[in-house]
Amino acid sequence: MISLxxxxxxxxxxxxxxxxxxxxxxxxxxxxxxxxxxxxxLAAPVRGLLLELLCAQDDDQEALIDxxxxxxKKTWAALEPTVxxxxxxxxxxxxxxxxxxxxxxxxxxxxVADLRSRSAPRRGRAAQVLGRLQYxxxxxxxxxxxxxxxxxxxxxxxxxxxxxxxxxxxPHLLDSLHGARTVPPTTxxxxxxxxxxxxxxxxxxxxxxxxxxxxxxxxxxxxVTGAIARTPELVHVLRADPDLEVRIRxxxxxxxxxxxxGLEPLLAAIxxxxxxxxxxxxxxxxxxxxxxxxxxxxxxxxxxxxxxLAATAARALLRLGPAGETALREAADDRSDGGAAAQARAAxxxxxxxxxxxxxxxxxxx
Amino acid sequence: xxxAPVEMWDGLLGTLHGLIAVxxxxxxxxxxxxxxxxxxxxxxALGELVRRVRRAPFAxxxxxxxxxxxxxxxxxxxxxxxxxxxxxxxxxxxxxxxxVLEVIVVDDGSTDGTLEALTxxxxxxxxxxxxxxxxxxxxxxxxxxxxxxxxIPVVVxxxxxxxxxxxxxxxxxxxxxxxxxxxxxxxxxxxxxLLAVAKPFGDDPLRVVATGGVVGIANGCTIEAGRVAxxxxxxxxxxxxxxxxxxxxxxxxxxGWSKIGGLLIIAGAFGLFRRDAVVxxxxxxxxxxxxxxxxxxxxxxxxxxxxxxxxxxRIVFVTEPISWSEAPSSLRVLxxxxxxxxxxxxxxxxxxxxxxxNPRYGRVGLTALPFYVxxxxxxPLVELAGLVLVPLGVxxxxxxxxxxxxxxxxxxxxxxxxxxxxxxxxEYAYHRxxxxxxxxxxxxGVVVENLGYRQFTAWWRLRGMWDALRGAPRVWGAMSRSGxxxxxxxxxxxxxx
Numbered sequence: 001m002i003s004l005x006x007x008x009x010x011x012x013x014x015x016x017x018x019x020x021x022x023x024x025x026x027x028x029x030x031x032x033x034x035x036x037x038x039x040x041x042l043a044a045p046v047r048g049l050l051l052e053l054l055c056a057q058d059d060d061q062e063a064l065i066d067x068x069x070x071x072x073k074k075t076w077a078a079l080e081p082t083v084x085x086x087x088x089x090x091x092x093x094x095x096x097x098x099x100x101x102x103x104x105x106x107x108x109x110x111x112v113a114d115l116r117s118r119s120a121p122r123r124g125r126a127a128q129v130l131g132r133l134q135y136x137x138x139x140x141x142x143x144x145x146x147x148x149x150x151x152x153x154x155x156x157x158x159x160x161x162x163x164x165x166x167x168x169x170x171p172h173l174l175d176s177l178h179g180a181r182t183v184p185p186t187t188x189x190x191x192x193x194x195x196x197x198x199x200x201x202x203x204x205x206x207x208x209x210x211x212x213x214x215x216x217x218x219x220x221x222x223x224v225t226g227a228i229a230r231t232p233e234l235v236h237v238l239r240a241d242p243d244l245e246v247r248i249r250x251x252x253x254x255x256x257x258x259x260x261x262g263l264e265p266l267l268a269a270i271x272x273x274x275x276x277x278x279x280x281x282x283x284x285x286x287x288x289x290x291x292x293x294x295x296x297x298x299x300x301x302x303x304x305x306x307x308x309l310a311a312t313a314a315r316a317l318l319r320l321g322p323a324g325e326t327a328l329r330e331a332a333d334d335r336s337d338g339g340a341a342a343q344a345r346a347a348x349x350x351x352x353x354x355x356x357x358x359x360x361x362x363x364x365x366x
Numbered sequence: 367x368x369x370a371p372v373e374m375w376d377g378l379l380g381t382l383h384g385l386i387a388v389x390x391x392x393x394x395x396x397x398x399x400x401x402x403x404x405x406x407x408x409x410x411a412l413g414e415l416v417r418r419v420r421r422a423p424f425a426x427x428x429x430x431x432x433x434x435x436x437x438x439x440x441x442x443x444x445x446x447x448x449x450x451x452x453x454x455x456x457x458x459x460x461x462x463x464x465x466v467l468e469v470i471v472v473d474d475g476s477t478d479g480t481l482e483a484l485t486x487x488x489x490x491x492x493x494x495x496x497x498x499x500x501x502x503x504x505x506x507x508x509x510x511x512x513x514x515x516x517x518i519p520v521v522v523x524x525x526x527x528x529x530x531x532x533x534x535x536x537x538x539x540x541x542x543x544x545x546x547x548x549x550x551x552x553x554x555x556x557x558x559x560l561l562a563v564a565k566p567f568g569d570d571p572l573r574v575v576a577t578g579g580v581v582g583i584a585n586g587c588t589i590e591a592g593r594v595a596x597x598x599x600x601x602x603x604x605x606x607x608x609x610x611x612x613x614x615x616x617x618x619x620x621x622g623w624s625k626i627g628g629l630l631i632i633a634g635a636f637g638l639f640r641r642d643a644v645v646x647x648x649x650x651x652x653x654x655x656x657x658x659x660x661x662x663x664x665x666x667x668x669x670x671x672x673x674x675x676x677x678x679x680r681i682v683f684v685t686e687p688i689s690w691s692e693a694p695s696s697l698r699v700l701x702x703x704x705x706x707x708x709x710x711x712x713x714x715x716x717x718x719x720x721x722x723x724n725p726r727y728g729r730v731g732l733t734a735l736p737f738y739v740x741x742x743x744x745x746p747l748v749e750l751a752g753l754v755l756v757p758l759g760v761x762x763x764x765x766x767x768x769x770x771x772x773x774x775x776x777x778x779x780x781x782x783x784x785x786x787x788x789x790x791x792x793e794y795a796y797h798r799x800x801x802x803x804x805x806x807x808x809x810x811g812v813v814v815e816n817l818g819y820r821q822f823t824a825w826w827r828l829r830g831m832w833d834a835l836r837g838a839p840r841v842w843g844a845m846s847r848s849g850x851x852x853x854x855x856x857x858x859x860x861x862x863x
Contacts, residue, residue, distance in 0.1 A: 007773050007776055008772055014776060015779055018779060018782060021783065022786065025790050026805070029805060121420040121421055124424040125424055127424065151569065152424065155426060155569070184571055186435045190429065220435075307496065310496075342496045346495050346496045348494075349494040350493055353512050353515070355515075355516045357521075
């Protein structure tokens, strides 16, 4: 049985907790407001100097950098978020000045040191800062961070490595796609793709990786960055890779690259008997390739009993120019095949209003 | 006088006293248990929020906003007689900060000129169409409309009236992107909303099948150009109570459930799903009044039974403040909304009763669903029983009045402490309320929500439960909107938060 004394005590305790919580809420709010005002006050005089620095000629920059870099710790803390935001928005001389400001103040060295911090948020912020500064000497340390125990830190490191654009980091980035501590494929793809053609060679090496995800990302990057010299390798992957998702990526990449060598393997990929998802993507890729030679094969798909495939083929025909349009008009007028005619009419109607929905609907799990 | 009947009467009275005393104790213990449940969820949420807030500076939203690898999204917006606000709603969606998206408006047989409003605003032209039935629909698409000139990614489908779930199914069939976002036409999204809600898909693409976003109350907020510019607590008591309720139950409660893999509800006002997963379970159930939550439970069920390619899966609640809906501002409208929600919950729990307590369904079966049965489904019944039995116990002298009074005070104080913890967590993590008086308003809401508001809603929820049990005809209630651009609007608060 619960005693009256216990209930009374609980009531008093709860009332105290309620009071403490109310004070806590007002306290948090008050402190936050005070800090915000103080940051504004501290940063206000230096912010003007920062703007001057961004517009200054080379001769004047050093003096301004010195003045800003030698502000006290609290002022720098108030100003640093603005400097970090500016880094992502300016280029050329202004950007170089900001990087030198970080160096002169010692924040760059601090960020490098913070990569080994015990605090995950600190490691993540350091990675982000070093990426924005494009500080290539931090690449080895950032590569090590790809195996960090914190998921968000690993992602920040990958993004930073993308900004550094150091091709030596590519194998590390691709390796981080598998294992116990992974980085998501979209992050790796974006990071490696941002390195451009410099990364083609190490990326192409990923085509031979035993992990399908690595091959898929390598193919995606090669397609997006326009690595036309790698077309034969992609053709081989489309024809022979054991993993369907990888073949789908290869089909899409071949469409993006737009090389004639892609035509035959893509035509083979849309034939009956191939997996439907691959046929859909390959049909879309043929449209992107713009090869008139694909007209007949795509026209035959208009009557396919898989509506997504037929719809993709219809939109692909539109991309082939007059030959494709003629084929669509003939199909639209053909009363013997209702499905094909409907698909053709829908595609032509979309084109007539200039609203063709070219995107290919295919669910790719990787 | 015969002594036997008197003794029998005394015996009966004694038994009644005993029963009432036990019931009263059980009710108060239930009250303590329900609040302890919420407190545990809030503490789970707090851990998650601390983690997310500390990592927010390097979460990579800027990169995602410009990356061509960010997965494109089909935003599906069902509309029934939304002529007043549909144009602004679509424009606001198109202006969201996201690399590639399309907006699919499904006009569910509107009679107020919804389609005409869209046609005028976006220069729509009717086109021939073929709509694939990946998920079954009842009301067929009667016409499809695209903007002339092309670059605006808007598709408008007109269909015979079939209800919101059916309209969503049409939208799913029309969607061409791998992620589908279901929004209400009156939802107001923050500009980063899609980036926030899509982030888990990019971070964990192999496992995440659905994400839900926080839905805040737009009443009293300053709305500019289809966005919430300043967040305020509504000036009325009803609004204040709902703000606290949303914070505790919907924001922090769902964050807690998400943390342990037991999230059962993604608000119809704003949820993002893998299209293939939704197609695999057959789309929305047009026969269920709580179709949004039902879809999530069905996804859990399907993925547990079939496995997602033999892989683990996740359904995630995103804590960033992202979507705003108008909450009912009158008791009448609130009553109808809560009756409908409780009816939906009852139908879902009845439909998926096989999952409840079934270890095959993991935490969903063993924790989340039993919690919903005990503390969401049964709560109005117990609450109203308490309102009858506790005074009766005092009247009959079955319980000690002083003891009961203090016990009740302690129980309500506990509930208020739980609500205050919610306000404190919000203030720590997102501190959305811009003025001090909003905080005072939230304090008032804490009191009103526990003393009065809950008891009112208990009655409506009980009626909703009864509606479900007796299979009453489904009534959605007419929406009345005055469109975006105003700071306050009177609505039914149709969608689930």
